[in-house]
Amino acid sequence: MVNPGGVPSRPDMSYDRSVMRGRLDGKVTLVTGASRGIGRATALAFARQGAAVVVNYSKAHEQAQRLVDDIQKAGAQAVAIRADVASRTEVRAMVEGTLARWGRIDVLVNNAGILHRGNILTLAEENLDEMIAVNLKGMIHCAQAVAPHMMKRRYGKIVNIASIAALGTTMADTTPYAAVKASIVALTKRFALELGPHGINVNAICPGFIRTDMTSVGTPQELDARVLSMAGRAMLGRVGAPEDVAAAALFLASDEASFITAQVLTVDGGRMDFLSHSG
Numbered sequence: 033m034v035n036p037g038g039v040p041s042r043p044d045m046s047y048d049r050s051v052m053r054g055r056l057d058g059k060v061t062l063v064t065g066a067s068r069g070i071g072r073a074t075a076l077a078f079a080r081q082g083a084a085v086v087v088n089y090s091k092a093h094e095q096a097q098r099l100v101d102d103i104q105k106a107g108a109q110a111v112a113i114r115a116d117v118a119s120r121t122e123v124r125a126m127v128e129g130t131l132a133r134w135g136r137i138d139v140l141v142n143n144a145g146i147l148h149r150g151n152i153l154t155l156a157e158e159n160l161d162e163m164i165a166v167n168l169k170g171m172i173h174c175a176q177a178v179a180p181h182m183m184k185r186r187y188g189k190i191v192n193i194a195s196i197a198a199l200g201t202t203m204a205d206t207t208p209y210a211a212v213k214a215s216i217v218a219l220t221k222r223f224a225l226e227l228g229p230h231g232i233n234v235n236a237i238c239p240g241f242i243r244t245d246m247t248s249v250g251t252p253q254e255l256d257a258r259v260l261s262m263a264g265r266a267m268l269g270r271v272g273a274p275e276d277v278a279a280a281a282l283f284l285a286s287d288e289a290s291f292i293t294a295q296v297l298t299v300d301g302g303r304m305d306f307l308s309h310s311g
């Protein structure tokens with residue numbers, strides 16, 4: 033492969049693409065917060081496409097182990113590894129554990145996240161601190177832990193799950209969450225700049241309203257009303273499923289996206305409620 037001036041060349045995609053095969057065959061992937069929701073759907077999508085999956089969880093051991101069992105029963109490889117992404121030490125141990133088991137990490141999906149509601153008057157400092165620790169520092173810890181290894185191999189895909197809150201939707205009471213998620217968009221572009229010369233792609237996904245445990249708070253009536261309201265704000269007239277986001281993560285994690293980096297892929301059904309014209 034031509035590689036002028038040491039510029040990283042494309043990965044070898046010379047295999048016969050007419051032959052059906054998994055889009056992540058032989059790849060080792062790490063999905064944070066994978067015991068449920070978007071993380072779980074992503075882990076399943078990756079496994080179905082031939083990847084070995086590290087199912088990261090912080091507390092839900094049983095759920096994570098059940099997912100691993102399901103993946104293994106379907107004939108793919110998976111392992112559950114506990115780590116609170118807010119802890120640099122635990123993240124490092126998780127990455128070391130993955131490398132000890134499978135020898136490499138090709139894909140990192142920074143999915144783990146939490147949502148504390150609040151506005152300028154009500155946002156509590158401890159909630160803000162926790163969101164910074166998990167949603168922002170968690171992604172930094174994971175990217176920092178895998179980057180040296182990916183750089184050495186001159187191969188890697190990092191997908192960060194941000195939110196349309198980062199882009200300025202009008203969802204009430206999500207001000208601190210929006211601020212933290214916006215920092216992930218900025219971080220994605222910076223990491224892409226720094227890691228691009230080493231053959232590593234870094235992209236973000238901004239999901240809209242996705243039905244998961246995170247968004248299923250309140251009474252069934254309240255949830256129904258919220259879903260109806262959110263569906264009405266989307267051009268496609270529906271809210272999203274975890275699989276909608278998993279499909280986008282799969283694309284960005286695959287070599288089909290090998291010339292895509294520093295991008296923000298919005299997966300929101302065409303939301304129309306944005307705050308300003310400047311984004």
Ligand code: NAI
Binds near residue numbers: 064067090117118242
């Ligand atoms: P969820 O609450 O169902 O799942 C989040 C997962 O992250 C859980 O498995 C949880 O245990 C894990 N987690 C939380 N703190 C952790 C920590 N410290 N260490 C390791 N794992 C931890 O939420 P959902 O909806 O699946 O969200 C996934 C990601 O997508 C989050 O980053 C969220 O902010 C983002 N997102 C979700 C949207 C939605 O409408 N559901 C919209 C936009 C973004």
